[in-house]
Amino acid sequence: MTHAHPHAARHGAHHGLQHAAGSGSQAEILDLDAEVLAEHIAAITAWLPIESAPHEIVDLGCGTGAGTFALIAxxxxARVxxxxxxxxxxxRLREKAYAEGVQERVRxxxxxLDAADWPDLGTPDLVWASASMHHLADxxxxxRTVHDILTPGGLFAVVELAGFPRFLPENAPEDRPGLEERCHAAGERYHAEHVPHRGAxxxxxxxxxxxxxxxxxxVTVNIPGDRxxxxxxxxxxxxxxxxHRAADALSTDDLAALDGLLDTDSPRSILRRGDLAVRTERTIWAARRNG
Structure with missing residues (x-):
C-alpha cells in the first residue's frame, strides 16, 4: 500500500460497488470487495487518529460488513x-457475526439515511462511513446528524473510492485495446446524473x-491477480x-468484446486471464467533534 499526500437501494449506501441489476450479485460483490481489500481496510482502521479506544461504533451504509468486522478486529x-x-x-452480516462468534458485539x-429522522443509534465514539456518503441525496x-450523535471528542471516518476499480492492462483485450477505460467513460455519464457527490x-x-x-x-491500491x-x-x-450502466453508450464492437470477457464459458473469459490486478484509490477523512 502506498500513499499520496498525508492530510476514503441508493440510500442504503454500501461499500465498494453499487446498484447492479440484482441484489444477490451486489451482496456477493460486497463480500469479494471485503476479501480482496481486507489488508487495506485494516490498514485504514489502524491509521485513524484515535485518542482513546472507542466502545460504541456506528458503521453507516455497512453493506455486508467489511468495515464492521475490520473495526471489531x-x-x-467495542460494539458496532x-x-x-x-x-x-x-x-448476511448477522450470519457472518454468528459464524465468527461476535454476534453479541454487533447490532x-x-x-x-436520507430520511429526515434517523433511528436511535446511541452516542457513538466513532462513526465509520465507507463508500456510502456520496450516495445520499442530502x-x-x-x-450534521452524525455530528450531533457523536460523543464530544468522537471521530467520524469518511472513506470514499475514486470510482470503480480497474482490472485489465491498458492494451487489453487484444481485439479491443483500451476497452475498460471506454467502459468507465461511458459509466461516468450515469454517475454524473445519479451519483453527483461521488469524487467530492x-x-x-x-x-x-x-x-x-x-x-x-x-491510499493507492494495486493488488496483483495472483495474490x-x-x-x-x-x-x-x-x-x-x-x-449494466454503460451498455447503451458503447459501440457494437466494444459491447461484443465486453460480453466475451463476461462469458465464463468463453476462452476469452476474464476468469481465464493471468494479467489481472485491482487498481484503485481510496481517500479517508478523519474528522472530530470538538464540542
Whole structure:
C-alpha cells in the first residue's frame, strides 16, 4: 500500500460497488470487495487518529460488513451498530457475526439515511462511513446528524473510492485495446446524473457541518491477480455491473468484446486471464467533534 499526500437501494449506501441489476450479485460483490481489500481496510482502521479506544461504533451504509468486522478486529472492546437500507445485506452480516462468534458485539439497524429522522443509534465514539456518503441525496444533512450523535471528542471516518476499480492492462483485450477505460467513460455519464457527490472533497463539507478535520489520506491500491483467487471473480462482478450502466453508450464492437470477457464459458473469459490486478484509490477523512 502506498500513499499520496498525508492530510476514503441508493440510500442504503454500501461499500465498494453499487446498484447492479440484482441484489444477490451486489451482496456477493460486497463480500469479494471485503476479501480482496481486507489488508487495506485494516490498514485504514489502524491509521485513524484515535485518542482513546472507542466502545460504541456506528458503521453507516455497512453493506455486508467489511468495515464492521475490520473495526471489531481493530477495537476488541467495542460494539458496532451496523446500519444499511438492505435487509438482505444486514441478514448476511448477522450470519457472518454468528459464524465468527461476535454476534453479541454487533447490532444491525435497517434505515434510510436520507430520511429526515434517523433511528436511535446511541452516542457513538466513532462513526465509520465507507463508500456510502456520496450516495445520499442530502449528504450535508447527514453530516450534521452524525455530528450531533457523536460523543464530544468522537471521530467520524469518511472513506470514499475514486470510482470503480480497474482490472485489465491498458492494451487489453487484444481485439479491443483500451476497452475498460471506454467502459468507465461511458459509466461516468450515469454517475454524473445519479451519483453527483461521488469524487467530492469531503473536507470542506465536514468543516461546514461543525467538524474539525484531523487528517486526510489517499491510499493507492494495486493488488496483483495472483495474490488472491478472488480477484478474477471480483473483476467479473465489477465488469458485469459496469456493463449494466454503460451498455447503451458503447459501440457494437466494444459491447461484443465486453460480453466475451463476461462469458465464463468463453476462452476469452476474464476468469481465464493471468494479467489481472485491482487498481484503485481510496481517500479517508478523519474528522472530530470538538464540542
Amino acid at each position: 481493530r477495537f476488541p472492546d 451498530t451496523a446500519v444499511d437500507s438492505s435487509a438482505e445485506h444486514l441478514h 444491525t439497524v435497517q434505515a434510510d 449528504p450535508h444533512r447527514a453530516l 472533497d469531503w473536507g470542506p463539507m465536514l468543516t461546514a457541518a461543525g467538524f474539525a478535520v484531523d487528517g486526510e489520506r489517499t 488472491s483467487a478472488a480477484v478474477g471473480r471480483y473483476a467479473l462482478g465489477a465488469l458485469q455491473r459496469l456493463r
